[in-house]
Amino acid sequence: QSALTQPASVSGSPGQSITISCTGTSSDVGGYDSVSWYQEHPGKAPKLMIFDVNNRPSGVSNRFSGSKSGNTASLTISGLQAEDEADYYCSSHTSSSTRVFGTGTKVTVL
Amino acid sequence: QVQLRESGPGLVKPSETLSLTCSVSGHSIRSDYYWDWIRQPPGKGLEWIGSLYHTGSTYYNPSLKSRVTFSVDTSKSQFSLRLSSVTAADTGVYYCARQSGVGSSNYVDSWGQGTLVTVSS
Numbered sequence: 202q203s204a205l206t207q208p209a210s211v212s213g214s215p216g217q218s219i220t221i222s223c224t225g226t227s228s229d230v231g232g233y234d235s236v237s238w239y240q241e242h243p244g245k246a247p248k249l250m251i252f253d254v255n256n257r258p259s260g261v262s263n264r265f266s267g268s269k270s271g272n273t274a275s276l277t278i279s280g281l282q283a284e285d286e287a288d289y290y291c292s293s294h295t296s297s298s299t300r301v302f303g304t305g306t307k308v309t310v311l
Numbered sequence: 312q313v314q315l316r317e318s319g320p321g322l323v324k325p326s327e328t329l330s331l332t333c334s335v336s337g338h339s340i341r342s343d344y345y346w347d348w349i350r351q352p353p354g355k356g357l358e359w360i361g362s363l364y365h366t367g368s369t370y371y372n373p374s375l376k377s378r379v380t381f382s383v384d385t386s387k388s389q390f391s392l393r394l395s396s397v398t399a400a401d402t403g404v405y406y407c408a409r410q411s412g413v414g415s416s417n418y419v420d421s422w423g424q425g426t427l428v429t430v431s432s
Contacts, residue, residue: 202373204356237418239357246406246422247357290357292398294415298370300347304357 205230205291205303212309218229218279221306224272229301231272235294238267238276242287250289253277281301286310313338315407315423323401323430329394333407333423340388341365345410347419348381348392352403362410363390397430404428 205225213219223230223238236254239247249258250266254274264279274293277280278285291303319331319396333346340346348360361371371379375394383390393400405428409421 210415234417235412235415235417239419241357246425247419248422249418249420252412252418252420258420292359292418294355297373299372300359300362300417302349302357302359 202229202297202299202301203293205293205301207236207289207291207303209304210307210309212311213278213281214311215281215283217281218277218306219274219281221278221289221291221308223276223293223303225274225301226272228296229293230269230274230291233294234269236267236269236274237292238265239290239292240285240287241290247290258305275297281310283310284304313409315409315421317405317407317423317426318371318427321427321429323397323428324432325398325430326396329392329397329401329428329430331392331405331426331428332389333391335388335390335409338409340383340390341385345370345417346383346390347408347410349406349408349413349419349422350401350403351406351425352400355403357373360392360394392396399430401432402428 206265238251255267314336345362354411380393404425407423408419411420
């Protein structure tokens, strides 16, 4: 299975909004509403930010939102803050009942 | 609140078998969740290794399937990973995690702290 495709890096100024894309196929992203997003700070374990395309776990800021169109899912961070600087990974269930992660995106707050 | 902790050797020789154990606390390993292994090579992205249910049902990453074996010890609330014939490419941080959701709706909601495994002679 191939990793989902994400941009290597995205940047924005504090207060701005940024969007990270996650492109797969009809066998993963496009076939299921099972896209999740994870935030990873250096040296720390990843943290679940969005599940089932657009649901936030308890405790996650409402500045984080998710969406999906066809084979591409997106994570939007609004009101960008310094603490949002991290690596972000998408993930999806697949038609083989496996899981695939995205290539990862480094978010930089300018 | 569930807690997961990985344990095992931090150094493994090439061609040998990597063995890690994940201890689960604060939650029954027999509950209706799958338990995952995920790894991350240095400076690279996350790679799903596979999932395990307490009954022994497993799902593996096709690229690793021939070398991976999962097991579970419900009496000790532990599950384990064995990866055979390791090479330097298997070096990385290994995470155990809990998978939530039902059916095709699944996501990892809890992670261990991760343990670094280096493959080197």
